[in-house]
Amino acid sequence: MNETWWKSAVVYQVYPRSFADSDGDGIGDLRGIIQHLDYLQELGVDVVWLSPIYASPHDDNGYDISDYRAIDPLFGTFDDFDELLAGLHSRGIKLVMDLVVNHTSDEHPWFVESASSLDNPKRDWYWWRKPRDGRQPGEHGAEPNNWGSAFSGPAWQLDPATGEYYLHLFSRKQPDLNWENPEVREAVYDMMNWWLDRGVDGFRMDVINFISKVVELPDGEVPPGRLYGDGYPFYAQGPRLHEFLQEMHERVFAGRSGDFLTVGEMPGVTIEEAQLFTDPARAEVDMVFQFEHVDLDHGPGGKWDDRPVSVLDLKRNLAKWQEGLARTGWNSLYWNNHDQPRVVSRFGDDRPEHRAASAKALGTVLHLMRGTPYVYQGEELGMANVPFESIDDFRDIETLNHYAEAVDIQGQDAAAVMAALRRTSRDNARTPMQWSAAPAAGFTTGTPWIEANPDYVLVNAEAEIHAPDSVFAHYRRLIDVRHRSEVVADGDFTLVLADHPQLFAYVRAHNGRRLLVLANLSGEPARYDASELAGWEDAALVLGNLDDSVDRGVSGSVEPWEALVFEQA
Ligand code: GLC
Numbered sequence: 001m002n003e004t005w006w007k008s009a010v011v012y013q014v015y016p017r018s019f020a021d022s023d024g025d026g027i028g029d030l031r032g033i034i035q036h037l038d039y040l041q042e043l044g045v046d047v048v049w050l051s052p053i054y055a056s057p058h059d060d061n062g063y064d065i066s067d068y069r070a071i072d073p074l075f076g077t078f079d080d081f082d083e084l085l086a087g088l089h090s091r092g093i094k095l096v097m098d099l100v101v102n103h104t105s106d107e108h109p110w111f112v113e114s115a116s117s118l119d120n121p122k123r124d125w126y127w128w129r130k131p132r133d134g135r136q137p138g139e140h141g142a143e144p145n146n147w148g149s150a151f152s153g154p155a156w157q158l159d160p161a162t163g164e165y166y167l168h169l170f171s172r173k174q175p176d177l178n179w180e181n182p183e184v185r186e187a188v189y190d191m192m193n194w195w196l197d198r199g200v201d202g203f204r205m206d207v208i209n210f211i212s213k214v215v216e217l218p219d220g221e222v223p224p225g226r227l228y229g230d231g232y233p234f235y236a237q238g239p240r241l242h243e244f245l246q247e248m249h250e251r252v253f254a255g256r257s258g259d260f261l262t263v264g265e266m267p268g269v270t271i272e273e274a275q276l277f278t279d280p281a282r283a284e285v286d287m288v289f290q291f292e293h294v295d296l297d298h299g300p301g302g303k304w305d306d307r308p309v310s311v312l313d314l315k316r317n318l319a320k321w322q323e324g325l326a327r328t329g330w331n332s333l334y335w336n337n338h339d340q341p342r343v344v345s346r347f348g349d350d351r352p353e354h355r356a357a358s359a360k361a362l363g364t365v366l367h368l369m370r371g372t373p374y375v376y377q378g379e380e381l382g383m384a385n386v387p388f389e390s391i392d393d394f395r396d397i398e399t400l401n402h403y404a405e406a407v408d409i410q411g412q413d414a415a416a417v418m419a420a421l422r423r424t425s426r427d428n429a430r431t432p433m434q435w436s437a438a439p440a441a442g443f444t445t446g447t448p449w450i451e452a453n454p455d456y457v458l459v460n461a462e463a464e465i466h467a468p469d470s471v472f473a474h475y476r477r478l479i480d481v482r483h484r485s486e487v488v489a490d491g492d493f494t495l496v497l498a499d500h501p502q503l504f505a506y507v508r509a510h511n512g513r514r515l516l517v518l519a520n521l522s523g524e525p526a527r528y529d530a531s532e533l534a535g536w537e538d539a540a541l542v543l544g545n546l547d548d549s550v551d552r553g554v555s556g557s558v559e560p561w562e563a564l565v566f567e568q569a
Pocket of ligand 1: 060063064100170206207265338339
């Protein structure tokens with residue numbers, strides 16, 4: 001087994017609902033993915049991470065699972081799944097499944113049983129608590145603590161039948177599993193083994209840093225302007241998290257041979273903690289998704305209170321993680337996923353004159369860092385945020401709940417709330433994959449479950465796949481460079497021109513070979529003092545992102561959104 005095969009691998013995330021619809025019901029499905037396997041192979045990715053396809057009431061688009069061992073009929077059948085897996089494997093692409101085990105759906109039989117009576121054997125599989133301070137169930141303030149849910153409102157839901165509340169860090173249809181109970185852990189490990197036995201190659205672990213909680217579930221501080229307490233200190237990086245992850249590794253992966261990938265989604269994780277989670281000697285997870293760089297634009301009011309981010313802040317943060325995980329551990333590198341607005345609109349410039357160049361520049365700086373890059377569907381086309389016109393255009397539960405709470409309960413200005421949603425809503429990432437200029441972007445022959453971004457007439461795979469100067473072609477080159485270059489896969493990282501306010505520049509070095517990445521992340525020309533890059537005078541340009549990126553050498557100027565990669569002979 002090659003422990004670190006993923007150092008030279010690139011992962012592609014498929015959000016099945018929005019990728020490709022094969023049967024015209026307006027919702028993407030497994031056969032839709034099967035129809036586009038050659039596209040993934042053409043791009044050159046090594047791994048597909050598939051967002052949840054399990055049976056689900058779809059309160060949170062499948063992140064609320066009612067049967068871990070069933071494919072939702074919306075997406076297809078096990079025959080389709082087996083065909084997809086075989087089709088990927090025959091192209092040398094691995095399949096990583098989404099593992100959502102901080103919570104289940106409230107329609108999962110485990111929860112249905114658990115809720116059925118106070119003394120049901122599965123009662124303790126979830127977090128049930130009596131009303132606080134002897135209050136009556138349902139009385140104002142009777143929730144067992146003051147935590148808010150990530151999707152607005154309290155993190156507790158009353159079950160009138162038993163008069164107790166259950167904890168849900170996300171929607172009320174996503175009750176949290178109680179990992180203190182060893183039967184819960186066994187059931188999860190059993191399910192993971194069942195999928196690995198079917199041939200999958202690993203797991204992306206949804207909010208896995210929330211599975212161990214401080215069992216007293218104490219009240220959290222209420223941040224200014226918020227309605228609820230912040231439970232994060234008590235449910236994230238909880239007291240038994242390392243123990244649970246080590247136990248999971250032992251029970252699921254330790255006895256297997258093969259090249260697997262585990263990546264833990266960990267909102268709020270620090271570098272010091274990430275070093276521990278990803279230290280191979282500790283056998284927990286291969287890598288984590290940290291959130292600092294995608295949280296930089298959060299203001300005091302959180303993600304809906306967004307602020308512009310400077311190039312300085314962005315590169316310093318990314319460089320800090322590069323250095324932090326240089327010796328032990330490993331980074332995952334991402335701009336986008338199904339929870340983030342589109343990077344070209346967020347840190348680039350999605351206006352027609354800059355869209356492609358800024359998408360390529362951002363792709364370049366991300367892919368050539370040390371770590372495993374993740375591409376989210378459509379990112380490789382430079383897909384942009386969506387000009388949503390009204391709240392009725394959105395589908396995401398987090399977005400809709402926030403709007404209702406902010407406007408109806410807190411009385412915030414509806415137009416201002418809408419403007420923030422347009423920039424930050426997760427639905428920016430969830431509109432149909434843009435395959436062609438055909439109606440609904442070629443995603444479906446029916447009515448899509450969410451409208452396509454109207455820019456699909458220009459931004460789409462058909463237009464890009466054979467165009468040598470497209471964002472797609474550039475991503476393909478970046479992936480190819482990672483495959484071929486040991487410097488990219490394994491080199492050291494050093495930030496250069498560290499205080500430059502427009503340029504993100506760094507050097508990668510390995511066994512005497514060196515690569516310089518020099519990118520202007522602004523729409524203005526950038527000048528720099530070439531003497532700061534002494535030693536690079538004779539380097540050759542190996543990659544550029546503009547049609548006319550000619551080898552001017554390390555000349556002291558970089559065009560708007562230009563990204564240059566030099567190699568030292
Ligand atoms: C993760 C998922 C997100 C989901 C949440 C609850 O953050 O990425 O989409 O809503 O967990 O499962």
